[in-house]
Amino acid sequence: MIKRPRLSESLEDYLxxxxxxQRENTVARSKDIxxxxxxxxxxxxxxxxxxxxxxxxxxxxxxxxTLTPEGEKRALEIERRHVFLKDFLYRILSVDxxxxxxxxxxxxxxxxxxxFDKFKAFVKKIDACxxxxxxxxx
Amino acid sequence: MIKRPRLSESLEDYLxxxxxxQRENTVARSKDIxxxxxxxxxxxxxxxxxxxxxxxxxxxxxxxxTLTPEGEKRALEIERRHVFLKDFLYRILSVDxxxxxxxxxxxxxxxxxxxFDKFKAFVKKIDACxxxxxxxxx
DNA sequence: TTAAAATGTTTTATATGCCTAACTTTTAAT
DNA sequence: ATTAAAAGTTAGGCATATAAAACATTTTAA
Numbered sequence: 001m002i003k004r005p006r007l008s009e010s011l012e013d014y015l016x017x018x019x020x021x022q023r024e025n026t027v028a029r030s031k032d033i034x035x036x037x038x039x040x041x042x043x044x045x046x047x048x049x050x051x052x053x054x055x056x057x058x059x060x061x062x063x064x065x066t067l068t069p070e071g072e073k074r075a076l077e078i079e080r081r082h083v084f085l086k087d088f089l090y091r092i093l094s095v096d097x098x099x100x101x102x103x104x105x106x107x108x109x110x111x112x113x114x115x116f117d118k119f120k121a122f123v124k125k126i127d128a129c130x131x132x133x134x135x136x137x138x
Numbered sequence: 139m140i141k142r143p144r145l146s147e148s149l150e151d152y153l154x155x156x157x158x159x160q161r162e163n164t165v166a167r168s169k170d171i172x173x174x175x176x177x178x179x180x181x182x183x184x185x186x187x188x189x190x191x192x193x194x195x196x197x198x199x200x201x202x203x204t205l206t207p208e209g210e211k212r213a214l215e216i217e218r219r220h221v222f223l224k225d226f227l228y229r230i231l232s233v234d235x236x237x238x239x240x241x242x243x244x245x246x247x248x249x250x251x252x253x254f255d256k257f258k259a260f261v262k263k264i265d266a267c268x269x270x271x272x273x274x275x276x
Numbered sequence: 277t278t279a280a281a282a283t284g285t286t287t288t289a290t291a292t293g294c295c296t297a298a299c300t301t302t303t304a305a306t
Numbered sequence: 307a308t309t310a311a312a313a314g315t316t317a318g319g320c321a322t323a324t325a326a327a328a329c330a331t332t333t334t335a336a
Contacts, residue, residue, distance in 0.1 A: 106248035
């Protein structure tokens with residue numbers, strides 16, 4: 001049984017960012033990771049080593065960064081939560097987009113799969129209940 | 139204009155715990171704080187100094203701990219979020235109580251007032267919409 | 277092809293938050 | 307009043323996450 005130790009919020013953010021960059025540019029670069037996460041280039045290197053050590057990314061000094069299968073699996077989970085939460089905040093709660101995104105970024109680390117699944121099922125039902133005026137107002 | 143610098147999740151947890159203990163015992167004691175938060179007695183002292191420095195608690199070495207007005211205001215805000223989120227998770231999403239509490243504990247730090255207010259208004263509407271089967275199912 | 281710019285890395289340092297262990301103060305029991 | 311237990315504090319350490327600045331490598335442009 002392989003264990004999947006819980007990642008810190010910080011490490012989850014790195015994986016999420018690497019996934020996004022990989023989508024946009026095929027590979028992730030240290031500079032871009034730093035830029036997205038608003039941290040310094042120098043701080044990125046250590047984190048990349050740690051992620052590589054946990055077999056979550058492929059990393060060689062001065063090389064490009066890509067997610068391993070396990071890293072991608074983790075990143076996708078986090079991204080799913082982010083997308084879902086942002087949608088809930090923005091579309092259902094009518095929070096402005098920037099706040100929705102920022103808040104989703106923080107809430108996404110706080111939910112396990114069980115809660116996430118139930119939350120998702122709940123929103124699905126809300127969406128299927130258009131006769132109620134539950135949505136679309138300030 | 140006095141500023142209210144953002145508190146770390148950890149410090150918010152301390153305030154919340156101190157509020158609860160104050161309710162139960164009039165004052166909070168180092169030992170009980172440690173017990174509730176599952177940390178060692180020795181770790182509490184430094185935090186108390188920091189909170190006292192920010193004028194959030196009244197603290198004297200070897201003395202009891204109480205919240206200042208500002209500290210209480212902060213603690214009440216956090217507690218409000220906690221209670222609300224736990225209720226949402228437990229009652230609306232049907233998450234088991236222990237998970238609801240644990241998850242609320244983590245989500246409560248991620249929401250600003252704007253989001254909280256909208257979330258609350260949303261749940262109010264859900265509750266006022268009993269003809270839909272949005273609630274009460276697994 | 278070589279020098280400058282861009283990118284990546286290393287080192288040193290800081291802050292947070294926690295632990296352990298030794299020590300001090302307070303409290304409670306006799 | 308004395309002393310043992312309980313509670314609180316201090317000191318030293320460790321891990322994480324970050325910054326700044328110097329250094330190394332790679333890329334780019336002339």
